[in-house]
Amino acid sequence: MAISSFFFFFLFPPPSSLFVTAMSILNSVALITAGYTEMNGKNKQYAKFFDAANSSRKPKDHKLASRNGMLLFYTPSFLLGLASFAILPLQDPRFFMLVLVLTLHFFKRILEVLFVHKFSGFMMLNAATTIGSSYAVSTATMIYSQYLCQEFAEPSVDLKYVGVGMFLVGISGNFYHHYLLSNLRKKGEREYKIPKGGLFALVICPHYLFEVIGFIGVACISQTPYAFSFAFGTTFLLMGRSHATRKWYLSKFGEDFHKDIKALIPYLF
Template structure:
């Protein structure tokens, strides 16, 4: 164990003296892994093609309302974007100038969620609704992950914890750019699968098709793969335990979500290519 911890200190800050951050580092992995496992078991967060899934226990109750999908997706990302942009623009006064590492972490999170908001408003084509009981936990998760990632970074700097032996922030920035570009490109390909021009179009095509182009030739969820890459990019920029835990938790959740997505396509399309995996080419 000591050898493992010694290796980790080469690439990671020692955790700051905060019971809250330490507890949340473990909690975020467990929380996201739980939702990933729940997806595999058939209890889906009700958005995208699983918005109307009857396999989710919550779908059997009418006590919760639904939001139009575009509004629901906007609600998911807006609080997290506000947290990142507020920290970047308004929380650096009155003390020592922020480090380049902190500015990169804040900027990456702000860019990630700004991109998501712009895609929601101008790129994606939606039909149906999003259940409020799914929108609330997802929105809170994104917000808390963003706020705690920044808080852990600030706390690490305020405690003057020595820098890791290996500085990975440049590699992380490159990885983040690759992730966000790949995610956008495959979101763009998905948006082209529908011919409708908006929720109010009378000729809206609500039918799903097998995605083609890019890495869709190898995996059915390349947009998830690049989102994971983006979060590992942020983790390498941050080099805090919490940021790495977020990346690991995101991986576990999206593995579950991509697995059931592939199974959904297999159930809907007899001609779905058998070689197309869920998330990782040739592997998973």
């Protein structure tokens, strides 16, 4: 069996859309490049390593509270998911499942921003707008790609229920470790601490690990080339970010940080 035939044994054929093809390539390249740059110390402006107040940004650059910036990340994609139910109703079960899990993913993020995470400081408005727009475009492209693939026969191997299971594991594990992080500092405290509980004894970023699991689940529900390219790129991005996070903890806490704790994958990375 040819490699391409084996590949499409599990996936829909690529839709005849230049936009989706271009986005598959651009997203993968952009996410992998972002992961590489973060691994080498060029961190995103909403990461713990970035201090907007002390950055080299020009005074005219607008800032907004971190909580509002995070809401700007996720709200457009959540609204896109809701709109898809109204604009593209009565589609096949796989399409419905994909839109549902994407909408739930961003709804959960919004709830965490409002009720779980603790914020201090500010972020740049242009950075928040760029990241929110990127999430929205990626979400819309994933939904559009799935919509186009409904004209094709189903892949020989049906992974959508496996994907639902992985998504539920991912979103639950991600929320649990976000909750543990939110409880590290009591009210009024601003100092960083080494996280404990859950999988923090094995990796410093278990919330990223479960996010990867969740997006692989989304890709399995979708079974489109775009969804898998996005999951692949996201994995590389979070590998870079978790590596940078581990390096930051080592520099800040020194010998108090256990050297056997990996960045993302227990015992491996």
